[in-house]
């Protein structure tokens with residue numbers, strides 16, 4: 001199973017974080033799709049399901065906690081591993097994210113040395129790579 005050509009949808013409203021994650025993961029060989037709101041991201045995921053979703057928790061409009069529930073309740077998207085991407089490092093935050101339906105949790109600032117490995121692990125655990 002190869003994960004090298006997997007498509008990753010990044011839902012992030014902060015342009016610098018979106019750019020950084022995109023650059024790192026494109027350099028690692030992934031195809032990236034971008035969305036800047038939960039509504040845009042969920043619509044993209046439904047239309048063209050990616051292999052992995054990285055989603056910010058704090059988004060304009062619908063937040064990541066609500067949006068992951070849309071994803072996990074929809075037969076078109078519920079199988080897609082989805083990781084929370086967030087600067088929130090408060091106690092209980094990861095647990096809240098997992099309860100909401102996230103499969104993984106990536107803290108910001110993004111660790112440029114480990115992001116692609118974390119993503120490979122998230123993809124590898126699901127068998128959903130192309």
Ligand code: MN
Pocket residue numbers: 012013014056057058059060
């Ligand atoms: Mn945000």
